[in-house]
Amino acid sequence: MDQIFDLFGDPVPANWGQRGRPEHIPTQQNRNRVSMLVALGWGNGRIAAAMFVTVPTLRKHYFSELAHRRVARDRLEANIAMKLWDGVMAGNVTAIREFQAFKDRNDRMEIERTMGSAQGGESRSERVGKKQLDARRAADADADLMAELEQEATTQNAVH
Numbered sequence: 001m002d003q004i005f006d007l008f009g010d011p012v013p014a015n016w017g018q019r020g021r022p023e024h025i026p027t028q029q030n031r032n033r034v035s036m037l038v039a040l041g042w043g044n045g046r047i048a049a050a051m052f053v054t055v056p057t058l059r060k061h062y063f064s065e066l067a068h069r070r071v072a073r074d075r076l077e078a079n080i081a082m083k084l085w086d087g088v089m090a091g092n093v094t095a096i097r098e099f100q101a102f103k104d105r106n107d108r109m110e111i112e113r114t115m116g117s118a119q120g121g122e123s124r125s126e127r128v129g130k131k132q133l134d135a136r137r138a139a140d141a142d143a144d145l146m147a148e149l150e151q152e153a154t155t156q157n158a159v160h
Helices: 028-039 044-051 055-061 063-067 069-089 093-125 130-159
Strands: none
Touching (some): 069 093
């Protein structure tokens, strides 16, 4: 047992009490905190400020938590769902109501995601570059100009 722990059970850095700032030692509680803040959509700078560390220190010690940014929200939602489900199975009426609301929100989110992916697929296949867009605009402007000229010609011929 060569490591020393403080009164809260956290390990004491080796250079504690010496010159310079003590090295940051990540704890499981801090790892969970970083995972939760990533799931809530916080940026690295904001998380580092909340943890009282610099952004490079955050990246160094919590790399794996930051790497799962894309699935962190889903993991958080899954944990909440499991806690609610445990309450439902225990017969907690409030948990039943909350689980129903949670399920309804999830259903709405899935419908929106499905509708968005159906619309998103069409717009992705229709994407064009700047040059093609400029060519379309020029062709449309020419067509509009020609339509105006024809209309003026027909109205002038009708008057004469």
